[in-house]
Amino acid sequence: MLGNEKGQAHMVNSRNLSLPLSSEAVASLKTGDIVLLNGALVTGRDKVHKYLVEQRPRKTEIPFDVAGTVLYHCGPIMRKTDTGYAVVAAGPTTSIRVEMYEADVIKQYGLRGIMGKGGMGEKTLRAMQDAGCVYLHTIGGAAAYLADRIMRAVDVWKLEEFGSTEAMWLFEVESFPAIVTMDAHGNSMHKEIEDLTFGKFKELIGI
Amino acid sequence: MLKLRDGVVELYRKVATSLPPDIEEAVKAACLLETEGSTAASTLAVIAENIRRARETFRPMCQDTGVPVFYVKVPVGLSHTELRNTILEATREATVKVPLRPNAVDIVSEKNSGDNTGEGFPIIYFEETSAGTLTIDLMLKGAGSENAGQLYKLPLPEIGAQRDLDGVRRCVLDAVQKAQGRGCPPYVIGVGIGATKDQVTRLAKVQLMRKLNDASKVRELAELEQQLLRDINSLGIGPMGLGGRTTALGVKIGVNHRHPASYFVDVSVGCWAMRRGRLIW
Numbered sequence: 001m002l003g004n005e006k007g008q009a010h011m012v013n014s015r016n017l018s019l020p021l022s023s024e025a026v027a028s029l030k031t032g033d034i035v036l037l038n039g040a041l042v043t044g045r046d047k048v049h050k051y052l053v054e055q056r057p058r059k060t061e062i063p064f065d066v067a068g069t070v071l072y073h074c075g076p077i078m079r080k081t082d083t084g085y086a087v088v089a090a091g092p093t094t095s096i097r098v099e100m101y102e103a104d105v106i107k108q109y110g111l112r113g114i115m116g117k118g119g120m121g122e123k124t125l126r127a128m129q130d131a132g133c134v135y136l137h138t139i140g141g142a143a144a145y146l147a148d149r150i151m152r153a154v155d156v157w158k159l160e161e162f163g164s165t166e167a168m169w170l171f172e173v174e175s176f177p178a179i180v181t182m183d184a185h186g187n188s189m190h191k192e193i194e195d196l197t198f199g200k201f202k203e204l205i206g207i
Numbered sequence: 208m209l210k211l212r213d214g215v216v217e218l219y220r221k222v223a224t225s226l227p228p229d230i231e232e233a234v235k236a237a238c239l240l241e242t243e244g245s246t247a248a249s250t251l252a253v254i255a256e257n258i259r260r261a262r263e264t265f266r267p268m269c270q271d272t273g274v275p276v277f278y279v280k281v282p283v284g285l286s287h288t289e290l291r292n293t294i295l296e297a298t299r300e301a302t303v304k305v306p307l308r309p310n311a312v313d314i315v316s317e318k319n320s321g322d323n324t325g326e327g328f329p330i331i332y333f334e335e336t337s338a339g340t341l342t343i344d345l346m347l348k349g350a351g352s353e354n355a356g357q358l359y360k361l362p363l364p365e366i367g368a369q370r371d372l373d374g375v376r377r378c379v380l381d382a383v384q385k386a387q388g389r390g391c392p393p394y395v396i397g398v399g400i401g402a403t404k405d406q407v408t409r410l411a412k413v414q415l416m417r418k419l420n421d422a423s424k425v426r427e428l429a430e431l432e433q434q435l436l437r438d439i440n441s442l443g444i445g446p447m448g449l450g451g452r453t454t455a456l457g458v459k460i461g462v463n464h465r466h467p468a469s470y471f472v473d474v475s476v477g478c479w480a481m482r483r484g485r486l487i488w
Contacts, residue, residue: 011249034249077270077308088306089261089270094351094389117351118389118448139250140351140391140447141480143270145257163319165308177253179246179449193450194387197442201384204438205377207367 011036011177019173020068021112023132029180031189035136037176040154041070041115045093047166048158049101052109059109064155064170066109070136073098073116075165077143078153085153085164087171091143092117095135103127119181119190128184135182137189149176214486215297215343220305222345222484223272225262229419230395230456230481234258237393237446237453247451254446254479269480272307273347275329278413280336280343287333290341294331298323310350332409341488344416352478355390356411357382358404361470370470372431375400376438379458382474383439388448391478394455395419396439399473401463411475414459416483423460432458446479456481 011034017025019039029035042064044052051057059067076090095102095116102114102124114120114128115136128134138146155170181189226234234255241247261268277294281287299322301307311325312318323329336342359378361370366381368374379398386394399410422429435458445451456479465471 011253012244032246034246075270075308077267077272077306079306089267089308091270093271094354096389117391118387137447137449139253139257140388141269141349141478142253142257144261144264144266144268145253147266147270148260163309163321165310165319181449189449190387193444193448196450197384197387197444200442201380204380204441205366 014177016175019070021070022068023112026112026132026134026184029134030183030185031180031187033180035178035180037070037136037173037178039069040064040170040172041072041176042066043072043074043076043167043169043171045073045075045166046097047162048168049098049105051158053101053104056108062168063157066111068110068112070113070115071105071111072171073114076147076169078164085156087147087150087153089143090147090150090171091141092138094118095120099124106131106133115178119188125182125186125188128182129186132184134180134184136178137181138176138178146176149173211488212293212297212300214488215294216301216304218343218345218484218486219275219297219301219307220265222347222482223267223305223307224265226258226268226480227418227483230479231258233419233456234393234479237456240453241446241451245451246449247445247453250446250449251453267305267307268482269349269478270308271349271351272305272310273349273482274310274353275323276346276348276412277329277331278344278416279331279333280338280341281333282336282339282341285341290333291331294329295324298329343486343488345484345486346412346416347482348412349391349478349480352390352394352476355382355386355476357385357474358408359472359474361472372427374470375460375472376431376435378472379435379474380438380442382476383444383454384442386476387444390476391480392444392448392455393446393453393479395477395481396435396455396458397475397477398458398460399463399475400460400465401471402465402469404471404473406463407471407473408475410461410463411473414461415475415477415481417459419457421459425462428460428462432460
């Protein structure tokens with residue numbers, strides 16, 4: 001299975017999803033589902049989240065439509081080309097850092113998916129249930145592999161102000177792999193695994 | 208030192224784009240340990256494929272090319288100042304050429320310097336050696352795993368940790384349990400034990416430079432390294448924290464003498480992309 005240039009073969013039993021996501025598609029997803037994303041998604045990490053929550057820019061201020069799409073926690077390495085920008089490396093960053101902002105961002109901007117690594121907390125989980133949104137976990141550190149699933153960098157917002165790591169990029173992706181680890185029904189794989197491992201930890205240290 | 212600068216740029220490229228063979232082998236071996244068709248197996252397969260693609264296309268394996276940490280062993284008589292300047296120049300050049308992600312951010316202005324240099328950035332440790340050759344070791348330390356590290360002051364009643372090696376074991380398990388998948392497991396864990404905070408954090412981090420098959424020379428510590436590896440892998444956190452048998456690839460412990468009143472333990476977490484390399488000049 002290794003060496004498949006399209007990359008899909010590494011994720012078994014996967015399901016294709018088109019972006020933007022419909023509320024029906026979101027509702028049908030459950031934790032443990034492996035998905036391949038197709039279409040346009042946006043990136044955003046620490047600075048974008050702080051800006052969106054503190055400054056509350058109108059949706060029209062963002063040069064592209066983010067409603068219904070996936071917000072990817074990613075600070076890519078980009079290379080300037082004659083015609084625009086090429087994606088060199090683009091794996092996920094740790095999502096929990098934006099926990100204090102994400103619930104607001106989901107509700108305010110109508111996102112249907114948050115993608116990153118490590119999962120998020122209770123506040124985000126509740127917002128996802130209220131608004132119809134899922135958390136997608138992709139493979140931390142697999143930045144070359146994932147960059148190959150990004151067909152092109154279509155547009156960018158806040159490049160000057162935030163720099164290329166922290167800017168909001170609009171990426172067109174094809175068969176971009178992820179695992180649903182928090183669904184829109186209040187389930188979190190991260191919480192389940194954390195509870196299990198905490199039990200095992202207590203056993204190992206005898207408390 | 209024009210040629211040395213080129214050598215350091217190449218060291219950056221090698222470390223950012225290709226994993227040391229022992230780590231790559233350990234990732235591949237872990238693939239076979241996980242249940243076929245499981246999330247853990249798929250995750251490790253993607254990681255192995257990513258490692259291959261990054262190496263073959265000379266691209267950074269992770270977009271977070273981290274904080275560069277240099278451990279430099281300098282022959283008697285070579286200027287540390289000149290070596291520092293050469294490393295800084297090489298860092299600026301590597302940022303463009305590899306490329307590396309600009310990661311140096313000013314605390315007050317929040318401005319990214321754009322070239323991976325700044326106050327105390329990269330981190331460079333010099334040490335004199337009686338050997339005739341200059342040895343430059345480089346670690347690219349990702350921030351996700353760095354944020355997962357913990358510093359402990361023993362005793363710590365909450366986890367029943369006394370001032371002994373069993374207390375150390377409890378600290379390490381606590382740190383890994385708290386880290387869950389946030390630092391990109393499977394991890395390499397560095398542990399430093401000693402008298403002061405600054406000493407143990409540095410000691411823990413430099414353990415990450417050891418090869419996976421390098422057991423501690425002290426029997427009790429070598430046993431603890433093995434026991435901790437087994438205990439950590441029984442937690443069930445798994446690759447990327449999504450469950451599974453492989454949570455760590457290795458545990459390395461370093462010790463210094465401590466003060467009778469102090470017992471500090473630092474746990475430094477390395478992600479699966481444990482990027483380290485050496486240049487001998």
